[in-house]
Amino acid sequence: MTNQTWQTVDDYLIGQLIERDFTEVLERSLRAGLPEHHVSSLQGMLLHILVRAVNAQRVLELGTLAGYSSLWLATALPKNGTLITIEADPNHAVIAAENFAAAGMTERIHLIQDDARVALERLIAEHTAPFDVIFIDADKPNNPVYLALALRLTKPGTLIIADNVVRGGQVADAATDDDKVQGVRQFCADLGKNPRLVSTALQTVGSKGYDGFTLSLVTDAVQSD
Ligand code: DHB
Ligand code: MG
Numbered sequence: 001m002t003n004q005t006w007q008t009v010d011d012y013l014i015g016q017l018i019e020r021d022f023t024e025v026l027e028r029s030l031r032a033g034l035p036e037h038h039v040s041s042l043q044g045m046l047l048h049i050l051v052r053a054v055n056a057q058r059v060l061e062l063g064t065l066a067g068y069s070s071l072w073l074a075t076a077l078p079k080n081g082t083l084i085t086i087e088a089d090p091n092h093a094v095i096a097a098e099n100f101a102a103a104g105m106t107e108r109i110h111l112i113q114d115d116a117r118v119a120l121e122r123l124i125a126e127h128t129a130p131f132d133v134i135f136i137d138a139d140k141p142n143n144p145v146y147l148a149l150a151l152r153l154t155k156p157g158t159l160i161i162a163d164n165v166v167r168g169g170q171v172a173d174a175a176t177d178d179d180k181v182q183g184v185r186q187f188c189a190d191l192g193k194n195p196r197l198v199s200t201a202l203q204t205v206g207s208k209g210y211d212g213f214t215l216s217l218v219t220d221a222v223q224s225d
Contacts (some may be wrong), residue, residue, distance in 0.1 A: 003209060008208040012043050022071045025099045029066030039137075039163060040207045045071035047161065050215075051076035054159055056132035060123075061085040062116045062146050063138030067096035069108075069163075073135060074100075074108050084131075085117045086112045088111055090139070092183035095152065095176060120149035126211045130155040137163040140180035151196070151218070158218040162187065164201050166212035189213065195218050 004005050005007070021041045033176055039047070051059055057080070059073050066088035074083040087093040093113035100109045112119045135152050136143060143162065150160065163191040165171060165188060170181045191199040193212060213216065 006205040006209075007207050010040060010042060017044060018042065022068055022099075022103065025068045025071060028099055028102075029068065029095060032066070032091070034066050034092055036067040039072075042206060043204065043208070043213075044069055048072045048076040050159060050161065051133050054132055054157070056070060056159075057081045058131045059083045059128060059133045059135070060131040060150065060153060061135045062120075062135065062150070063087065063136070063163075064096045064111060065092055065118075065137075067099040067111075069135065069137060070096065070109060071103055071105060073101070073133070074105050076110055079108070082107060082110060084112065084123070086109045086114065086116045086138070088113075089113050090196055096212060117145055117149065119121065120145075120146065121151070124149065124152050128153065131158060134158065135161045135163070136160065139183075140164060141183035142184045144190050147187055149192055151194075152216045156218055160197070160214075160216040160218070162212050162214045165201055165214050166210060168210050178197055189215055 013135055018041050026038065047069055048191060056077065061070055061073060061083060064070055064085040070083060070085045087096060090113055093111060097111055100106050131153050136146050138146060165184050167181055167184060170176055170178060171184055176182060190199055197216045198219055199214055201212055201214045203212040
């Protein structure tokens, strides 16, 4: 099996399953020269379905980029629902804000342009209500930091999803000197040893190559400090 097969099958499945995509978001993102690190549309729909399946009202996203996954998440929320999405890069945040406005979703999406660590610490200090779903898709070396902080914004039943945990298979290489892979490896180790979480991982192929998600469920009421 090759990347070409994955792409062909992705195209087929998208044709069968995905009615409304946010292609205009990707076009604006490409025009602005942002990296093509967005999820695929099938993966976007997975995020959308998970948000709907848990009846989420409040969703947190780390790593907005151009807002493509944000729109899949936010359109799964009820009208009074909220997506808080955090983007460190001011140029990316400008494009994301344009995309949210063009999609008519500015009421449901609160975009924070800041370092994710700083923004999370602020949300914790403000005693913001816990989130139902948290999607971690920011800079990978900081994944362990983001997990520790994000856990303080959860409740029993919160679903934590992380993107790019396979990275072409590199995640299994203990000797890697890639700081993104090291970040993901530490993140997986932290998930596995956290007694508050039950976790799994889903390896994926498709238009975004070979990668994967972790899915974790918060299972108890004890807040970690
Ligand atoms: C990278 C980040 C992503 O979120 C992604 O989906 C793919 C690649 C990266 O930083 O390499
Ligand atoms: Mg990603």
